[in-house]
Amino acid sequence: MGFSTVIGHTEQLHIIKELIEKNAFPSSVLFSGPKGIGKKLVAVETAKLLTENSFGIKIIGEDKPPTIDEIRDSSSWLFKKPQYSSKKVLIIDNAETMKTEAANALLKTLEEPPSYAVIILITSNENYLLPTIRSRCKIFRFGKLTEQQVKTVLQNLGIQYDERIIKICGNSPGKAIALVNSKVPDLIAELIKLLKEKKLYENITSFSANFSSMSREETELFIDALELLLSEKKTFLKWFEPLEKGRTFLKFYGRPRNVIEWILINITENGG
Numbered sequence: 001m002g003f004s005t006v007i008g009h010t011e012q013l014h015i016i017k018e019l020i021e022k023n024a025f026p027s028s029v030l031f032s033g034p035k036g037i038g039k040k041l042v043a044v045e046t047a048k049l050l051t052e053n054s055f056g057i058k059i060i061g062e063d064k065p066p067t068i069d070e071i072r073d074s075s076s077w078l079f080k081k082p083q084y085s086s087k088k089v090l091i092i093d094n095a096e097t098m099k100t101e102a103a104n105a106l107l108k109t110l111e112e113p114p115s116y117a118v119i120i121l122i123t124s125n126e127n128y129l130l131p132t133i134r135s136r137c138k139i140f141r142f143g144k145l146t147e148q149q150v151k152t153v154l155q156n157l158g159i160q161y162d163e164r165i166i167k168i169c170g171n172s173p174g175k176a177i178a179l180v181n182s183k184v185p186d187l188i189a190e191l192i193k194l195l196k197e198k199k200l201y202e203n204i205t206s207f208s209a210n211f212s213s214m215s216r217e218e219t220e221l222f223i224d225a226l227e228l229l230l231s232e233k234k235t236f237l238k239w240f241e242p243l244e245k246g247r248t249f250l251k252f253y254g255r256p257r258n259v260i261e262w263i264l265i266n267i268t269e270n271g272g
Contacts, residue, residue: 006042007153007173008145013042014141020049025127026138027113030095032126033142036174038153040093041144043120043257047089050118059121065097071105078109078117087116095121096128103130124251143172154180164189169226175221183214184222188229201268208261221255223247223263242266 003013018027025046031039040062049056058077060070074090082088092098098106109132113119126134147154147166152162153173161176164185169176176188179185187210194200194207209221227243230236246263250256 002045006038006045007039007156008149009142012140012142014044016046016047020160021245022047025050025118027117028088028119028121028127028137030109030121030123030134030137030139031142032123032139033191034144034170034172036169036172036176036178037142037144038173039122039198040091043091043093043122046120047051047091047118050087050089051082051085052084056082056088057094058092059091060090061093061095061097064107065066065094065099066102068091068099068102071098071102071109074106075109078119079114083112083209086124086198088114089118091120091122092120094124095133095193096123096125098129107132107136124234137158149173150176168228170173170224170228175224178217178221179225182218182221183210184218184225187222188225191226192229200264204261204264208264209255211260214256215255216250218251219230219259220247220250222260223250239267 003017008012016025031043033039033179044057048054051057058074059064060074066122074092078088080117092106109205110119121129121133121137123129126139138139150171150173151161151165154176157177159177159180161180162185165176165179168185168188169179191200191207194203200207211222214222223243223246230239237243240261246254246259249262250259254262
């Protein structure tokens with residue numbers, strides 16, 4: 001049964017297969033775990049097994065937070081009986097980004113879904129979801145992959161990479177793929193060099209200028225990679241709060257260059 005394209009997550013896949021084989025798969029499930037580890041791939045493959053084909057599957061929330069209109073439209077779609085498959089599966093990616101009004105609209109469907117319907121929510125932070133939504137879902141928690149599994153994913157996709165990417169991707173194939181075509185590995189190397197040579201303070205402005213043309217997503221990759229590299233260092237506690245606050249500023253539309261400059265100024269002022 002399915003999942004031939006999925007690397008890792010053996011225990012979760014075993015449970016999912018068993019539930020499908022017994023015709024006991026829940027009507028509402030939550031796939032929770034770090035970003036970029038294959039949760040959406042598992043959701044799509046699960047949906048294919050449930051519908052017995054690729055029909056009857058709808059995905060929302062991939063590129064932007066699911067809106068109340070999308071939730072309502074998806075619910076209307078879900079309540080129309082399937083014509084070409086045994087079930088209908090609605091996959092909601094990045095479910096934690098739903099606003100309260102959209103989440104409340106979804107809650108109505110979760111409370112009384114049609115018998116043939118399955119809703120799969122995907123999240124990288126289940127605590128951001130309404131407790132009433134979490135309580136109506138069976139939760140599958142997915143962990144990070146091993147370094148070798150990440151390499152296998154990249155090799156299977158024919159992606160060329162260097163070892164720096166493996167070290168800073170946090171065992172997330174999704175992040176590794178994003179890092180391949182990113183300036184982040186070079187910027188991390190440059191920052192580490194400045195720190196070792198104790199030349200960061202006088203170079204903050206020139207270094208942060210690198211982020212003027214970078215997206216928030218790529219800047220967040222940089223912050224994640226830096227946090228990962230520093231997590232085992234004795235000085236990590238000095239970095240932790242500025243990195244967390246910087247990530248929050250970035251989320252609420254802070255300019256990447258300004259966010260990075262703010263982080264570095266705070267670090268140097270505190271002897272980082």
